[in-house]
Structures are given as C-alpha cells and as structure tokens.
Amino acid sequence: MSTPHGTGDSRGEARQEAAQRHLQATAHRHLWLHFTRMSSYAEANMPVIVRGSGQYVYDERGKRYLDGLSGLFVSQVGHGRAELAEAGARQASELAYFPLWSYAHPRAIELAERLAALAPGQLNRVFFTTSGSEAVESAWKLAKQYFKRIGQPGRYKVISREIAYHGTSMGALAITGLPGIKEPFEPMTPGGVRVPNTNFYRAPHFVAGDLEAFGRWAADEIERAIEREGPESVAAVFLEPVQNSGGCFPPPPGYFPRVREICDRYGVLLVSDEVICAFGRLGYYFGSQRYGYQPDIITFAKGVTSGYSPLGGMMVSDALMEPFGSGRADISGFESPRHVGHAEGPGSGGTATFLHGVTFAGHPVSCAVALANLDVFEKEDLLGNVRSHEAAFRATLEKLSDLPIVGDIRGDGYFYGIELVKDKATRETFTDEESERLLRGFLSPALYDAGLICRADDRGDPVIQLSPPLTCTQEHFDEMEQILRSVLTEAWSQL
Numbered sequence: 001m002s003t004p005h006g007t008g009d010s011r012g013e014a015r016q017e018a019a020q021r022h023l024q025a026t027a028h029r030h031l032w033l034h035f036t037r038m039s040s041y042a043e044a045n046m047p048v049i050v051r052g053s054g055q056y057v058y059d060e061r062g063k064r065y066l067d068g069l070s071g072l073f074v075s076q077v078g079h080g081r082a083e084l085a086e087a088g089a090r091q092a093s094e095l096a097y098f099p100l101w102s103y104a105h106p107r108a109i110e111l112a113e114r115l116a117a118l119a120p121g122q123l124n125r126v127f128f129t130t131s132g133s134e135a136v137e138s139a140w141k142l143a144k145q146y147f148k149r150i151g152q153p154g155r156y157k158v159i160s161r162e163i164a165y166h167g168t169s170m171g172a173l174a175i176t177g178l179p180g181i182k183e184p185f186e187p188m189t190p191g192g193v194r195v196p197n198t199n200f201y202r203a204p205h206f207v208a209g210d211l212e213a214f215g216r217w218a219a220d221e222i223e224r225a226i227e228r229e230g231p232e233s234v235a236a237v238f239l240e241p242v243q244n245s246g247g248c249f250p251p252p253p254g255y256f257p258r259v260r261e262i263c264d265r266y267g268v269l270l271v272s273d274e275v276i277c278a279f280g281r282l283g284y285y286f287g288s289q290r291y292g293y294q295p296d297i298i299t300f301a302k303g304v305t306s307g308y309s310p311l312g313g314m315m316v317s318d319a320l321m322e323p324f325g326s327g328r329a330d331i332s333g334f335e336s337p338r339h340v341g342h343a344e345g346p347g348s349g350g351t352a353t354f355l356h357g358v359t360f361a362g363h364p365v366s367c368a369v370a371l372a373n374l375d376v377f378e379k380e381d382l383l384g385n386v387r388s389h390e391a392a393f394r395a396t397l398e399k400l401s402d403l404p405i406v407g408d409i410r411g412d413g414y415f416y417g418i419e420l421v422k423d424k425a426t427r428e429t430f431t432d433e434e435s436e437r438l439l440r441g442f443l444s445p446a447l448y449d450a451g452l453i454c455r456a457d458d459r460g461d462p463v464i465q466l467s468p469p470l471t472c473t474q475e476h477f478d479e480m481e482q483i484l485r486s487v488l489t490e491a492w493s494q495l
C-alpha cells in the first residue's frame with residue numbers, strides 16, 4: 001500500500017516482509033509441531049498466529065480468523081483479556097513459583113476451594129497437574145494406589161471407549177482408543193480395555209433408530225467388559241461427557257445413570273474426563289452436571305485458565321482420599337507446619353502418600369489466572385450465554401444439512417462435530433485415500449484460507465469440529481456457517 005509520501009511505508013512493508021521470511025525460515029529450521037506431518041511444510045509456509053482479540057486471532061500478516069476451535073478447546077473467555085494477563089503478572093511478582101510438594105501457596109488453596117464449591121457432590125479434593133494428559137495419568141495412578149490401599153491390589157485395568165482421546169503420555173495413551181496413534185509406541189502400558197462409544201449415527205443395526213436402546217446397549221457393553229476381564233481386575237472406567245474424538249458423541253438419555261449403576265455394582269471408579277467438557281463448554285462448570293451423573297474423579301485442564309497459562313488437575317471424592325488420610329485439620333488447633341520432607345509431606349495426617357507429583361503442577365501464576373478466569377465466567381455469566389445461545393448455534397449449523405456432503409451434525413453446548421459422507425442416503429464414508437485428499441489436501445487449508453479456525457479430523461470417520469469461545473453469539477455462528485457452506489460446497493465439487 002503506498003502513501004502520499006511514498007517511501008516511508010514501503011520501506012516499512014519491506015522490513016515486515018523480511019521479518020516474516022526470517023520467522024518462517026527459523027520455524028522451518030528449528031520448530032517441531034505436534035501431531036504434524038512436518039514434510040507438508042517443506043514447500044509451504046507454516047501458519048503463524050501472532051495475536052488474539054475476543055473471538056478472533058490474527059496471523060503475522062494481520063489477517064483475521066474466527067477462532068472456531070478456541071485454539072484447541074481452550075480459550076473459553078476468548079483472546080486478549082487484560083485482566084487474566086494482569087492476574088498472572090501480579091502473581092509472578094509476588095511469588096512466581098513454589099512447588100506443591102510438601103508446601104501450599106495461597107492461589108492453589110483458593111482455587112481448590114473454589115473448584116470444590118463448583119464441582120458436583122463430594123469432589124472436594126483437588127490434585128493439580130499442568131495438563132490433561134497428566135490429569136488422566138494421575139487419575140489412573142490414584143485408582144491403582146487407592147485399590148492397593150484398600151486391599152484390592154488386583155484392580156489395575158481401565159475401560160474406555162473406541163476412538164476416544166485421553167492424552168499422549170504412556171498411561172493416558174493406553175487409555176486412548178485410537179490405534180493409529182498408539183502403534184508406534186507399542187507395547188502399551190498393560191490394562192487398557194475398549195468398549196463401544198456412543199456414535200448413534202453409526203449404531204449397530206439391532207439398535208439403530210432407537211436412541212435409548214442404543215444407549216442401554218452401549219452402557220451394558222461396559223458391564224460385559226468388566227465381566228469378561230474379571231471384576232476384581234478392573235479399577236476404573238474413563239469416559240468424556242461428550243466424546244470429542246470421532247466428532248462429538250453426546251451420551252444417549254439414560255447412558256450415564258446406567259454406567260454409574262454398573263460401576264457401583266462392581267466397585268469400579270467412574271472417571272469423567274472433562275479436559276474439554278468442563279468450564280462452560282456444555283453450559284455448565286462440569287459436563288457431568290449437564291447429564292446429571294456423579295463421577296468419583298473428574299479430570300480437567302484446558303478451559304480452567306482459558307489458556308492464559310497452563311494448568312490441569314483432578315478432583316476426587318472425600319471417599320477416595322480417605323485411605324491416604326483425610327488431611328483435614330481442626331483449624332482452631334492448627335499451629336505451625338511440620339516439615340517431614342518431600343517423600344512423605346508435612347500434612348500426611350494419615351498413613352500413606354500418593355506417590356506422584358510434577359514440578360509445575362498448580363503453578364502459582366496458573367492458579368492466579370484460573371481464579372481471574374472464573375471471575376470472568378461469573379461477571380459475564382458465560383454459562384448463561386452458552387445456555388441461551390446453544391439452540392441458535394445448533395440451528396445455524398443444521399442449515400448445512402442441505403449440503404450433500406454433510407451426513408450428521410451432533411453435539412451439545414458450544415461443542416459440535418459435522419460428519420462428512422460420500423453418500424448421504426447410505427451414510428457411506430470416504431476411503432482412506434479420499435479422506436486424505438479431502439481433509440488434508442483440501443479442507444484444512446481451504447477453511448484456514450477462508451478465515452475459520454476449526455478442525456478437519458479423520459481419526460474416526462471424517463468430521464469437522466467446532467468449539468468456539470463461550471462469548472460467541474449469532475453473528476459468529478453465521479460466520480462459521482457461511483464459511484463452512486462455501487468451503488464444503490467447493491469440496492463436494494472437487495470429489
């Protein structure tokens with residue numbers, strides 16, 4: 001763009017161009033992106049996102065994108081919130097770091113109390129981590145050690161659903177139900193057992209068309225798995241409220257009550273993996289609250305800080321803590337702390353230690369940010385925003401049903417998957433080669449070029465996933481629908 005004075009701006013533009021080229025060259029030389037076929041960038045620029053504001057992010061050229069995925073199911077309150085950044089900065093000046101090994105710090109205490117007040121039932125105890133994988137890993141380790149402590153040492157197996165993603169560390173990977181991302185790391189940690197998920201669109205013929213019967217069957221498959229494996233060997237069932245991977249499978253009515261019943265009957269722990277589904281994604285602080293079930297453990301991460309600093313954790317019931325000693329104290333009689341060293345910890349009022357921890361878990365800056373994040377939830381009634389707009393979000397996405405490539409639109413709250421099919425009438429899906437060409441070759445770059453961040457995923461059947469910031473309203477739903485309509489129409493014409 002030229003200016004009346006000519007050279008000033010063009011010199012600026014040249015400098016900017018050079019800086020962008022340098023950034024790309026450096027990224028190509030030194031950066032390794034996660035779950036990314038790096039060779040696909042051999043001849044192409046990597047997308048570089050440099051800033052965010054509200055529901056939008058901007059690349060290094062200043063182009064704007066609607067963040068239809070909240071980064072990676074993370075940015076609940078949206079981007080560019082000064083109050084969250086300032087909360088982190090204040091905490092870093094006061095106490096940047098101290099571990100939760102033997103010590104506590106005020107922000108972790110305050111956040112634990114606040115989360116306990118928001119969580120369902122007796123989930124009063126928070127064990128912080130830095131990520132979702134660590135939260136899942138921690139929940140499995142706790143389940144194993146818990147059963148050893150109560151005299152049932154044979155319980156170590158975990159049941160989870162096909163295609164479900166629960167993280168990438170070796171324990172979490174063993175719980176994950178995606179064979180493709182496990183194969184390079186075999187042999188797996190022993191104990192992972194798979195059951196069917198709640199993909200009603202692909203329900204087996206004997207329950208197709210009857211959602212409740214399908215839900216009962218899918219839940220009963222958990223009981224059959226427990227029986228098959230031997231109930232005395234099963235520690236926990238890990239389920240997301242809405243399964244993400246595969247493209248948003250909500251639970252059929254009656255599914256979770258039945259699962260709860262089964263877990264109770266066999267003495268198996270029910271872990272609700274809410275790394276995505278907590279903190280407003282489904283219009284509630286926790287996804288289990290939306291569907292009315294009581295987990296023994298909730299794992300969380302992502303939205304707890306809206307991504308302004310990393311944090312994860314698990315919330316556990318008082319009953320689960322009991323074999324480790326409650327840690328509760330009569331406040332009035334509490335004097336100076338006793339230091340017993342890291343291995344045992346000063347507060348080990350009971351007789352055992354949960355032998356697990358990570359250096360940055362419950363980082364003071366992240367806890368301060370999480371508290372500020374929850375303040376925004378309250379001040380702006382974000383749960384209310386999701387609940388009052390979710391029907392409009394669904395209705396806007398459902399307009400896409402007239403496209404021949406759109407097979408199914410499913411989800412709840414601000415969390416949707418759109419399954420793409422080759423033949424709508426028969427629900428025939430794409431071959432691996434078509435899916436590769438369609439998703440990687442066309443849809444992902446085309447949606448990005450059209451200004452929408454979302455996810456074209458073929459870990460199950462091909463789907464497009466949407467999970468926008470909780471502040472979105474009709475104008476954003478319309479923008480998503482319009483971009484998807486135009487790109488999906490083009491995709492169909494290329495098939």
Ligand SMILES: Cc1ncc(COP(=O)(O)O)c(C=O)c1O
Binds near residue numbers: 166
């Ligand atoms: C349900 C679920 N569990 C666990 C994880 C792993 O979380 P992280 O990537 O923070 O390790 C994810 C990540 O997307 C997830 O969706």
